[in-house]
Amino acid sequence: MTSSQTIVADRLAHATSELSPAVTPNTPAGVTLPCTHCGLPTHCEAGTHPEQVFCCAGCLGAYQLIHGWGLEDFYALRDQMKLTGAAQAAGRANRYEQFDQADFLGPSKPVALNDGTCRAEFAIHGLHCGACAWLIENAAAREPGLLSARVKMSDHTIGIVFDPAEIRLSQVARLLDRLGYGLAPIDPQRDDQVQQENRRLLIQIAIAGFFAANAMWIAIALYAGDYSGVEAEHRYFLGLIGTALGVAAVAGPGRTFFVGALASLRTWTPHMDLPVALGLSVGTLVGSANAIAGRGHVYFDSLATLVFFLLIGRWIQFRQQQRAARAVDLMLRITPRHASLVVAETDQAVESEKIVLVDTLQLGDIIRVAAGEHVPADGQVVQGRSNIDRSLLTGESQPMPVCSGDAVAAGTINLTSPIDVQVTATGRESRIGRVMQSVEAAATEKTPIVQLADRIGGVFVVAVTLLALVTFAYWSQVSLATATAHATALLIVACPCALALATPLAIAVGLGRAAKRNILIRDGQALQQLSGRGVMWFDKTGTLTEGRQRVSTLQGSIEGLRLAAGVEASCRHPVAQAIVLDARRRGLTLPISARLDRVANSGVVGEAEQQTIFVGNRQHLEQHGIVIEAELHRRLEQLAANGESPILIAVGGVVITLLGLSDPLRCGALEMVAELGRRGWSMGILSGDHPQIVSGVAQQLGLAPERCFGGLSPEEKLAAIRESRHVRQTVAMVGDGANDAAALAAADVGIALRGGAEVSLQAAPVFIASGQLSSLVTLLRGAKATTRLVLLNFALSLGYNLVAVGLAMAGWISPLIAALLMPLSSVSVLALTLAWRSFEETAASQSQASGALGERV
């Protein structure tokens, strides 16, 4: 028993509490590698095979399952898709029984098919890219009884066909859960409007395309006829048919521009639809009159093509926005939708549990929250004691102990043991619901910035109309007919098709490219605002730091760590997890005969290798009669001054190890701060965490301490943002907690990082799905490039229009020049937009991932 001898020797050596200073200060012989399954940076020993790194048991389980099926290609495919999304395998496999109950399923209830099989459709969470769809579909093919599974990436649903005699839905749900995907019944209020709108837009494009293509070949026949000679009778016929097509294009799919123009006239807000509608109507009227009269130019080909191009631009924009909005929507389901209701039986002694929808909970109901679950509603603990992770609400990195009588809030996580909660508020009335409401309020108080293109569009209409009048007045000295011809030529040729395309197209392409870089942008305005410089506020927990406790200092015996890890192995508390992780990282073999005896709020008591182990803070050890000497006190205070939380480990009644726990900086944080500083952004921290910890982080990052605030409530954060908005600069907020939601909405640009709470996404127009801080730099660069592109497009299309208007006023516009200028301006804007390089890889993100799918857009 060499190990027990070592313990005795250790204990003797430390009997006088002389802890050897910092055996291994920060990082031991270890490296940080991405987890093979989810890509989360994980500390492991040097020399570990890069494909054998797992951050948690869930990822290891998913990896083994995938290997067992021979589906290793998933990883290659996923890496090719270049996504490091964390497929979070939640350990709630036993929560799927209700999938066999019809009233739980609602609209997802299986429909029996003729051949005895059933079909059902579900919403699925955790999809990242095509590799996920492939994995699910292939895994389903290997499961007996599951006949087919078809994933729809666009709306995150899955349609399955199964044999009810062979497999139950709960088994399907469990299978997908093991792979890291959550299944949920389709929301009854799921809006099919988006799908309907998408189809409607596509049909409009198809119709406009049909008219444009046919008008085009008739136009070719006419132009060819002008050169090689054509009978007047045929020319008249072609002109008439072509005009009919052009008018149909304007009256059919082009109607939407007239609707928009009317609306903008009614509200007196300038809009791009206005000049477009003006150009279209003048072109249609004059073209039709000319066609019927059989003289002059007919503009039908330009009209049809214009409608076609503009509709395509609209559809691209619609799709990109929907994509971002949907991703945000999917992330919003943070509070669980089901609760386990405790029903008292008639004899009052027996209790049973029933799974119910949260919406049906009544005030005063008692619900049971198992360890590791989200609390579904606000309430008061009536039975049990546990620790609650409230980082979602308050940003505190330390868990809060609760016992009978304490209040708990919806959305927080119950960490250690089951508790019974009496419901005091649900849904919008709960604390998180109220935060969401203040988000909505903060979002509406912003003054909407009218898009530059729309403003120009308004000016444009006035200017063009005035110029047309001037032209008419000037040429009427010659003859009335000439004046009319030149003025209408001006009105048509000045139709700002390129101008109308310029902004939406550039922004839509920018949004699409950003999405390929895992940056989802809901609102194109954000790009405009991020292109300059301003103030950027950061949340601390989960944004600048990892949001997870990690052992950063170890003083004294490493044996203490080993024994403590053995005792804590079965505990879900973050401190316990940090201790176990650190022991694994140091390659320690955990004692086999370890037992966890008691879990208190301040620490644990257990037994390992026939010795009693105490792990906890000072109070915990003193409660159990362990003497803490003056020297140790000094060390404890020193650790606290460094922003670390001290944890003591006592073996057999003597303290042998002192651990300092802290929340380390995320990788890339230092580089990001440096790069933002170079770009002229001023930065600060708004955190709910302890001010001492915040100033520690600020010091590490080199941020000015007067801009870093700790101990803020959500309301105080909001106030800080509002205050900084008085300065005429863009105010951006980067965060991921629910406590940031109001601040994210109040800032000019809210940027939500994944990895923390996803509630903030509703408030933030920008969502960085990769969760990497380097994406922030990519975002800023891309925003600048996109804004430049918009301005360049403007210059280009305005240049065309200026030349065209000049020519028309001089009376030089021949039908050929008009026909050349109009499509050429649109095409050049299109070409420039597609060739423009925005959202390039930054050096930092390049080093992080090797694949490059995003090159093509």
Add this chain to the structure above:
Amino acid sequence: MSVLYVALPLAILLGAAALLACIRCIRSGQYDDLETPAVRMLIDDKKTESPQ
């Protein structure tokens, strides 16, 4: 050249038939998801032996 009076409406009719087919496709939902099918056809043929 009077064949034009037959050929042109005929060509437009043929185009219109294609347009109707396209609209039917859109209505039936074939264009709802433009991402998954692209990936599916790329990879499926590698491992098709399904136990069922």
